[in-house]
Amino acid sequence: MSSTWTDIGALVVAVFAFIVATLNYHKYKILTVQYNNMVHMQTLTAQGALETQIRSAIAEVTHDIVELAIEIEKNPESKMLQYAYSAAEESYRNAYEDACGKYMDGKIDKERFRKMYQREIRRLVEEEPHKQSYAEVQTPYASTVAVYREWYSQP
Incomplete structure (x- = not known):
């Protein structure tokens, strides 16, 4: 009888x-889904912040170039203004280089990036005054x- 109670x-x-x-397994599955959703949302938030940072950097340097161009028109002989303008143009190219690096690394939404910057990147590479910087x-x-090349190369 004791064996039966033991059994x-x-x-x-x-x-x-x-x-x-x-x-516990069911709770684990629920928590895993919630965690994955949270990580996905954090990734999207980080991408959005990075994209905003890129837009701000490009807008800021574009504004600087416009201001310097206006100043050069007022004083075309100023070597200091011409130097500052050249430096601003380089910063402009660097802002796009940084953005394209993040695009290549997959840190930003590639489809949205292409929609936003396709025309400007083409202009940078194909047109003066920036063309020579990319042809080297x-x-x-x-x-x-x-x-x-990814966007415009023929297969």
């Missing part, structure tokens, strides 16, 4: 352990050139 007790404990394990064999703007 029943062991069976009850096993059934209880199975129920607890099943409940050892261009310092390799990411911009790589993005341009």
